[in-house]
Amino acid sequence: MPSDQKDLGGVEPTEAGGRSSRVDDRARRAADELHARDRALVEQVLSGDLDAFNRLVELYQDYLFALTVRVVRDREAAADAVQEAFLNCYRNLARFRGGSFRSWLTRIALNAATDILRVRKRRPADPYPEWEDDAWQPPADESEGPERTTLLRSRHTVIAAAMEHITVDQRKAIVLFDVEGYDYQEIADMTGVSLGTVKSRIHRGRLALRDLLLPDMELLRD
Amino acid sequence: MDRHQPALPDGTDHDHHDRLLIARSLDDGLDAVEMSQAERLIQSCPGCASLVGDLRSVSTAVAHMPAARRTRDFRITAAQAAAARGSALTRLLRGARLLPGLDPPRRQIMQPLAGAAIAIGLVLVVIGSGWPSTGPAGPGGSAGTAATHEGPVTAAGATSDTPESAPPPRTSQGGAVEVGDDASPVATIGPDVAPFASDSQAEPDRSAESEDPISEGSGPSPTPSPRATEAVDPTATLPPNDTAALPSQRPTPAPVTTIDDASAWPGGDTGVAIVGLVLAGVGVLLLLLRPIARRLEGR
Numbered sequence: 106m107p108s109d110q111k112d113l114g115g116v117e118p119t120e121a122g123g124r125s126s127r128v129d130d131r132a133r134r135a136a137d138e139l140h141a142r143d144r145a146l147v148e149q150v151l152s153g154d155l156d157a158f159n160r161l162v163e164l165y166q167d168y169l170f171a172l173t174v175r176v177v178r179d180r181e182a183a184a185d186a187v188q189e190a191f192l193n194c195y196r197n198l199a200r201f202r203g204g205s206f207r208s209w210l211t212r213i214a215l216n217a218a219t220d221i222l223r224v225r226k227r228r229p230a231d232p233y234p235e236w237e238d239d240a241w242q243p244p245a246d247e248s249e250g251p252e253r254t255t256l257l258r259s260r261h262t263v264i265a266a267a268m269e270h271i272t273v274d275q276r277k278a279i280v281l282f283d284v285e286g287y288d289y290q291e292i293a294d295m296t297g298v299s300l301g302t303v304k305s306r307i308h309r310g311r312l313a314l315r316d317l318l319l320p321d322m323e324l325l326r327d
Numbered sequence: 328m329d330r331h332q333p334a335l336p337d338g339t340d341h342d343h344h345d346r347l348l349i350a351r352s353l354d355d356g357l358d359a360v361e362m363s364q365a366e367r368l369i370q371s372c373p374g375c376a377s378l379v380g381d382l383r384s385v386s387t388a389v390a391h392m393p394a395a396r397r398t399r400d401f402r403i404t405a406a407q408a409a410a411a412r413g414s415a416l417t418r419l420l421r422g423a424r425l426l427p428g429l430d431p432p433r434r435q436i437m438q439p440l441a442g443a444a445i446a447i448g449l450v451l452v453v454i455g456s457g458w459p460s461t462g463p464a465g466p467g468g469s470a471g472t473a474a475t476h477e478g479p480v481t482a483a484g485a486t487s488d489t490p491e492s493a494p495p496p497r498t499s500q501g502g503a504v505e506v507g508d509d510a511s512p513v514a515t516i517g518p519d520v521a522p523f524a525s526d527s528q529a530e531p532d533r534s535a536e537s538e539d540p541i542s543e544g545s546g547p548s549p550t551p552s553p554r555a556t557e558a559v560d561p562t563a564t565l566p567p568n569d570t571a572a573l574p575s576q577r578p579t580p581a582p583v584t585t586i587d588d589a590s591a592w593p594g595g596d597t598g599v600a601i602v603g604l605v606l607a608g609v610g611v612l613l614l615l616l617r618p619i620a621r622r623l624e625g626r
Contacts, residue, residue, distance in 0.1 A: 159402040166401045171394035184398050191401050196411045264388055283390045289356075308350040314389070315381045325384040 143206035150198055158198075162191055165207065169214050175280045176218045178269055179225075186221045190214035208287075212295040215277060222273055260324045267317040275310030282307050341374030349378050353386065441613035448607025455600025 149157035173183040352365035
């Protein structure tokens with residue numbers, strides 16, 4: 106669960122893994138407060154306050170980087186995409202028409218990630234990310250024993266490797282749905298495709314992941 | 328996949344079961360009929376039941392993937408902000424949506440638009456130059472020129488693209504241009520064509536041009552074509568003192584343009600070519616807009 110999911114207004118994940126399809130009034134009010142906060146910051150930025158923009162960056166950079174890394178599968182490329190996304194955001198902030206700033210920013214970041222992937226496809230440099238790098242590992246949880254930690258590491262490694270082999274569109278849809286908790290319609294709006302296409306990408310992507318992970322399925326079962 | 332195929336109790340036909348239906352059953356995206364089919368498959372087929380379990384495990388595991396740690400601080404500096412804002416020109420272009428904005432590349436139409444403008448512009452230039460309908464051009468003739476004769480067929484002179492060398496000719500009642508008293512260069516022009524119409528403004532008589540050996544521009548010919556003599560009768564238009572100088576006897580043949588097609592489009596093909604050039608130029612500009620904008624924005 107990404108830490109920023111709290112920013113969505115305390116939306117509790119469902120059993121299926123972080124889906125925020127049902128929000129109670131309290132959560133809705135909290136989300137409205139966040140939207141109001143973001144809108145206020147945007148207005149300050151539009152009046153020339155750069156610090157206000159950097160406050161928005163501080164609020165969303167962790168979320169945006171984690172999301173982009175999952176899509177691009179390369180930290181440096183993801184960092185470039187996020188930097189580009191924030192600059193694009195600053196450049197086009199006047200076009201923000203309210204609503205969820207987080208969703209708007211996500212859409213910009215996904216576009217930047219798509220650009221990066223297109224460039225990489227033309228000029229493949231390092232197709233294999235450093236899966237064993239510590240930066241990819243979950244924070245150490247002292248309550249977990251060493252066996253559990255090893256299991257989690259292995260699980261994340263095989264999932265990350267499998268994610269590499271599904272299509273970018275499927276990966277984006279699965280990350281947005283399963284990890285970030287957006288619903289179908291939000292994903293359709295962000296990616297510019299129909300609702301049916303979003304569902305198809307998610308379900309076919311999961312089937313592809315399952316086939317890829319079949320030899321290691323024991324690692325995924327708790 | 329046969330969605331309606333009943334599941335066998337022993338699950339032996341699992342390979343033929345609708346895997347996508349099973350996957351869709353994990354989320355609430357199925358109607359009642361589909362859901363009952365999926366549930367029946369899951370209850371009766373071990374393979375389908377296993378698939379559901381695996382998909383749940385995959386979904387949960389993906390959801391709990393750790394987030395990568397950020398490698399840098401993405402706050403922007405004042406210099407970056409100034410560069411991002413861009414110059415007044417880039418802000419203007421951005422406001423007019425002429426610069427790449429937030430839309431994904433697939434939605435950007437600038438490059439296809441530029442390509443189309445260039446292609447159409449070039450086609451117009453080619454059409455405007457008269458290339459498609461022009462026969463074999465003479466050594467001195469370019470595509471789209473009127474029938475240009477070097478030689479003695481008519482009273483000689485310069486081509487019509489040098490109007491300053493030829494005073495505006497007087498037109499006789501029959502429509503043929505009279506030759507000046509000084510036997511200056513003269514073009515024979517149809518009744519409705521401006522006297523200093525450019526080459527491309529006048530549509531030449533192609534058949535006459537191609538059949539007329541004179542139009543080959545190979546020099547003097549003793550036998551002018553009937554068409555040429557129709558256009559200009561030297562004996563009728565030349566002053567008496569020049570009638571003695573028959574075409575074949577003139578020492579220095581000079582080109583004469585016969586523009587006898589009065590149906591030439593006013594404004595001519597030159598207009599089409601200019602429009603084409605402008606369009607192609609706009610296309611090139613559109614094509615260069617993105618790199619120019621990026622340079623302006625200091626990226």
